[in-house]
Amino acid sequence: MIRVTAVQPESIAEELGLAVGTELLAVNGRLLEDFLDWEFLTADEEFLLHVRQPDGEEIEFEIERPLGEPMGVGLEPARIRRCANRCDFCFVDGLPDGLRDVLYIRDDDYRLSFRYGNFATLTNLKPKDVQRIIEYRLSPLYVSVHATDPTVRRYLLRNPTAPEILPQLREFADHGIEFHTQVVMSPGVNDGAVLEQTLRELYDFGPAILGCSVVPVGLTEFSKHHLVREPTMDECRAAIELVEARAGVALRERGVHWAFGADELYVRAGLALPPAEIYDGFEQVENGVGSVRWLQRQIEAGADGLQRWFGRTIGVVTGTAMAQLMPMVLEPLTAATGARFELIPVVNSLFGASVTTAGLLPGTALQRALVARRDLDLALLPGEAVNDDGLFMDDMSLELLAAAVPMELRLSKDFVDALHEPVAA
Numbered sequence: 001m002i003r004v005t006a007v008q009p010e011s012i013a014e015e016l017g018l019a020v021g022t023e024l025l026a027v028n029g030r031l032l033e034d035f036l037d038w039e040f041l042t043a044d045e046e047f048l049l050h051v052r053q054p055d056g057e058e059i060e061f062e063i064e065r066p067l068g069e070p071m072g073v074g075l076e077p078a079r080i081r082r083c084a085n086r087c088d089f090c091f092v093d094g095l096p097d098g099l100r101d102v103l104y105i106r107d108d109d110y111r112l113s114f115r116y117g118n119f120a121t122l123t124n125l126k127p128k129d130v131q132r133i134i135e136y137r138l139s140p141l142y143v144s145v146h147a148t149d150p151t152v153r154r155y156l157l158r159n160p161t162a163p164e165i166l167p168q169l170r171e172f173a174d175h176g177i178e179f180h181t182q183v184v185m186s187p188g189v190n191d192g193a194v195l196e197q198t199l200r201e202l203y204d205f206g207p208a209i210l211g212c213s214v215v216p217v218g219l220t221e222f223s224k225h226h227l228v229r230e231p232t233m234d235e236c237r238a239a240i241e242l243v244e245a246r247a248g249v250a251l252r253e254r255g256v257h258w259a260f261g262a263d264e265l266y267v268r269a270g271l272a273l274p275p276a277e278i279y280d281g282f283e284q285v286e287n288g289v290g291s292v293r294w295l296q297r298q299i300e301a302g303a304d305g306l307q308r309w310f311g312r313t314i315g316v317v318t319g320t321a322m323a324q325l326m327p328m329v330l331e332p333l334t335a336a337t338g339a340r341f342e343l344i345p346v347v348n349s350l351f352g353a354s355v356t357t358a359g360l361l362p363g364t365a366l367q368r369a370l371v372a373r374r375d376l377d378l379a380l381l382p383g384e385a386v387n388d389d390g391l392f393m394d395d396m397s398l399e400l401l402a403a404a405v406p407m408e409l410r411l412s413k414d415f416v417d418a419l420h421e422p423v424a425a
């Protein structure tokens with residue numbers, strides 16, 4: 001059963017009399033469990049929909065609609081699938097106490113992998129899930145492989161019953177499912193020869209694996225430092241050598257780069273970022289793979305009309321990780337706008353200075369950085385730092401922050417999105 005949380009005006013759902021609180025029970029006699037069932041089972045032009053209205057009345061509708069016309073209902077969020085692993089580097093273990101409950105959930109959900117590109121390990125799949133992935137053809141999936149060697153992978157995941165990943169992927173690939181994969185690199189465990197083997201075996205798996213990124217393990221002050229550490233500069237350089245060697249083979253044989261190092265891997269290695277061309281379609285940009293090159297492309301593509309910012313002073317708030325790379329982005333932005341940009345790197349006061357990602361910055365740290373900055377016309381904040389409810393990691397709201405600082409604030413994903421909004425008078 002899925003509960004309706006919103007009904008769009010003048011939609012099919014409104015016409016049928018569906019309301020907030022209506023329970024969607026079955027389509028063509030098949031029980032509905034979550035948004036996947038809803039989307040896939042209602043994809044036809046005609047179907048039978050069985051609902052229970054908020055007053056308890058059960059109704060079966062015969063739906064006929066033009067293909068592609070949405071039903072017009074909002075659905076309650078699916079219950080997140082919990083993770084079956086206990087990785088030493090798990091971000092959840094690295095959280096301080098006192099944050100909102102939802103942040104402590106270890107999610108590992110193939111549905112969110114398909115829908116949003118969240119990485120999943122596939123270690124918690126039940127036979128029914130396997131069947132659904134195949135039947136609904138959930139492709140591509142984003143899979144955390146970490147190591148193809150089953151013993152190393154089980155060690156990394158701290159899950160002695162984790163199924164072997166290659167046969168698991170093979171079963172799906174035989175049904176047309178494709179994958180983006182990642183290796184979170186934990187030095188001394190899955191780097192070196194293990195990483196070489198992992199990249200080789202994933203590549204040799206065949207074209208169903210669309211690519212593999214290598215991301216250095218990231219820890220907070222609260223992580224299990226006695227069990228896991230961050231890689232050194234030399235270890236990152238060694239990993240990049242393996243990635244680039246594999247990308248060279250892939251380019252020669254398949255015409256794609258296939259293997260990628262996260263931007264963070266290059267920063268830690270003290271090496272320049274590779275050019276935009278090596279990221280194929282920027283498929284793992286949300287994973288920090290090619291983010292800077294992607295931003296540069298976005299700015300180049302969206303530069304028209306930004307001259308309205310000429311002469312303004314704009315603060316760009318970011319985490320300390322991107323601060324080193326941001327000049328590469330601010331330069332074309334300055335050229336496109338004629339504005340003066342100032343980089344404002346903010347240290348994460350909630351998780352500790354070692355957490356350098358912009359998306360995890362707490363509202364209170366941003367407030368401290370901006371409260372006395374009367375010289376700024378505008379401050380751009382990382383869009384990913386707030387959730388759908390407009391809350392930062394420390395539960396401060398964007399609204400509250402905006403009221404506490406003297407300049408206009410805008411959330412931004414690629415700068416261009418925020419700068420295309422009209423300039424405030």
Ligand code: SF4
Pocket residue numbers: 083084085086087089090091092106107108121157
């Ligand atoms: S797979 Fe590992 S890192 Fe991801 S949520 Fe589970 S325990 Fe945490």
